[in-house]
Amino acid sequence: MKKSKKIVFSRVLTTVLSVLLLFTFLVGCTASTQKPQEKETEEEKTVSDDKTEQVVQKEERIKVKFFGERYIPEQKTEIIRMLEDRLNVEFVLMGAYDTEINEKLNVLLLSNDMPDVLYVGNNSEVREKGLARFTEAELKEYMPNYYKTITEVAQKNGGRNISDILKRFEAEDGKLSAFPHVWSGGPYPQGIIWRKDILDQLGKEVPKTIEEWEDVFAAYKKANPDKYPWAGCGKLLWQSFTPILDAVGMQFWHYNVRDGKIVQGYAQPEFKQALATLQKWYKEGYIHPEWPAWDQPTKYNYFYNGNSIVTEWISFSHWDLDEPYLEDTHIDKLTKLNPDAKLVLGPYPRYDENKKPALYVWDPFTGNFSGFGKHLQNDTDKLHRVMKMLDTISYDEETLLLAYFGIEGTHWEWDKETKLPKRLPGAITQEEHNQLGIGYYWTSICYSSLVDKYNAHPRKEAARQKYSLEPGAIYSDDVVYRNINPVFGTIRDADGENIWKQYPDLNKAGEYFTKIICDELPVDAWDEWVEYWNNNGGREIEAAATEQYLNK
Structure with a gap:
């Protein structure tokens, strides 16, 4: 009887050890097939903070009402979809031609349906009642390339301090209610x-x-x-x-x-x-x-x-x-x-x-301005994401080339002599460009020095x-x-x-x-x-x- 108990115990022990060995083998295989950290999935990534690893979920795609100047592109062209994927947003495209901007913005203000980000022109009523407040520090942190550029433009035009210029766009509480629509070519005559x-x-x-x-x-x-x-x-x-x-x-x-x-x-x-x-x-x-x-x-x-x-x-x-x-x-x-x-x-x-x-x-900082819908004042997370989105459109080279010139090889190519983007001959008309969502519409809100660079033919x-x-x-x-x-x-x-x-x-x-x-x-x-x-x-x-x- 004692011998029988030993046999049973031995068999159980063998089984347990086999299961443990199999589990160890499977875990080892799984670990050996994991992707390295730099190739993580889009759903999650590993970051180190004081040597403690934590999982950060990818930000959810947000809907952005974008009010630009001059024309309104079609809502879901190939260009728009590509920009949405790059920026992790879903656009609702709005806008108006110059002489219709004030009327349209006033209607949106009265109906309490302000865009998330908008070209305001010089509409002081919308600026006072319809725009979110933010600080110069936020502008510098979440639109760093834009802030760096306007600082340089201010220095170039009279050695001015950008903080003094931004005071023009302050509201009564001392915070900014808008940011300047810069035109570096403003001082030159027509x-x-x-x-x-x-x-x-x-x-x-x-x-x-x-x-x-x-x-x-x-x-x-x-x-x-x-x-x-x-x-x-x-x-x-x-x-x-x-x-x-x-x-x-x-x-x-x-x-x-x-x-x-x-x-x-x-x-x-x-x-x-x-x-x-x-x-x-x-x-x-x-x-x-x-x-x-x-x-x-x-x-x-x-x-x-x-x-x-x-x-x-x-x-x-x-x-x-x-x-x-x-x-x-x-x-x-x-x-x-x-x-x-x-x-x-x-x-x-x-x-x-x-x-x-x-x-x-014009003085480069005189006149028109852009801003963010007042509702974002109570949603600073979205406000900051929209600010970063604007900075990316105007200063990330690949995004700017897509937004301003279209798809390389389809709408434009690099000029061998000037090394500048060149529209492909006979590709599409300017009106078709506008409909597809290519061009000035995207940079009508936030000044881009890259546009100046690409247009600066000798x-x-x-x-x-x-x-x-x-x-x-x-x-x-x-x-x-x-x-x-x-x-x-x-x-x-x-x-x-x-x-x-x-x-x-x-x-x-x-x-x-x-x-x-x-x-x-x-x-x-x-x-x-x-x-x-x-x-x-x-x-x-x-x-x-x-x-x-x-x-x-």
Whole structure:
């Protein structure tokens, strides 16, 4: 009996040992087949904190309402899906063209449906009531590349401190309510381009005076009775007919410094002569009658199709007019439709030979801004993720190339000579780019120095030097006055409130401007508008602006 118990015990022990050996073998096999730490799955990763390992789950994909400028891409194109995967987000794409931004944002504000991140333009109402507050430290931590870049831009433009500049975007509690929409090319003037081949056909030189402009227009209309030599864009009024407005010697669409005071350009009596000129040209058939309904692309397309003889608001990126033509410039687009076309840059005319034309230019940090929806103030985790997302779109090279240029090999390739991205010839049109979600839409919110880098063709820089920096050049400081807007934020009354709220009826300049040009109001109506401005709050606004931005 005792022997039998020993046998049973021995068999049990053998079985237990066999199970233990098998378990040890299986554990060893499993351990030997694990992936190394740098190749962990996306679901989890191992991190070391004081030599203690812990599992960190991948962040959940978040939905982001993205409100950009100029156009709204289609929601689920291949580009959008690729960006969503890279950024671990799901986009709800929103936006508006320049002149419609305020209206759309005001509707979103009233309906309490603000986007998560948005281009605000200069909408002070949305800035005060619809945006989340955050600190400069958060901007520096969660948008480090953007912060580093704007710090460098501030240093480059007058050796300024970025913290001082960011104070412009502070709310009443001392926190930031927005961040600047930087334009590094802001201080440079816009040019005017003429169809040199048509001027040659008419036997005319490039016009320098207003009288010569009218002479060229008359000759063109006589030769082409069904065409209009010039067109504006009513959906972007501040880019319409600027050479004639600037000829007054003040800037029409923003504030000016005059006799030691800040005054609103579009309420000055001198502009009556410019409006009289434009109305006369409209009645003569020199200005396209449908311009009030046009946007900027429509105006430019009318020029590309060989209809008008001149167009304005031409940045230095388009000033190089030599062959082979640089891709996506005005001369490139024009000659694809009109192979024999030639362009030439023209000077700004003057009404008074003793007054330089006043061109619309910007301090890089003046004017427009972007921000985050107010609801994110109570969800700092999402706020910080959205901030990091913006920084990635604008400063991660692969993400920026995808967002701004599209898919390499499908939409663009590297230029062997310049080492810059180059759109593949005949790939897709600019309108198709917009629909697919390629281009400026993504960087309209957060400035990207990479975009400047990829657009900085040496020929463009050489043209900028030739026409605006060399002494005596047609767009140099010797010849034109670069009128930088002295007002770079909300104008407040003595109680700290937005002073414009007290005078809601003073936003009629655009209406008078359009109706006078189109001969729906007499030119003398401008006197009525100037008087109305001065007697119904305009003087108070100018006095507050002077005290806030000039006397301090």
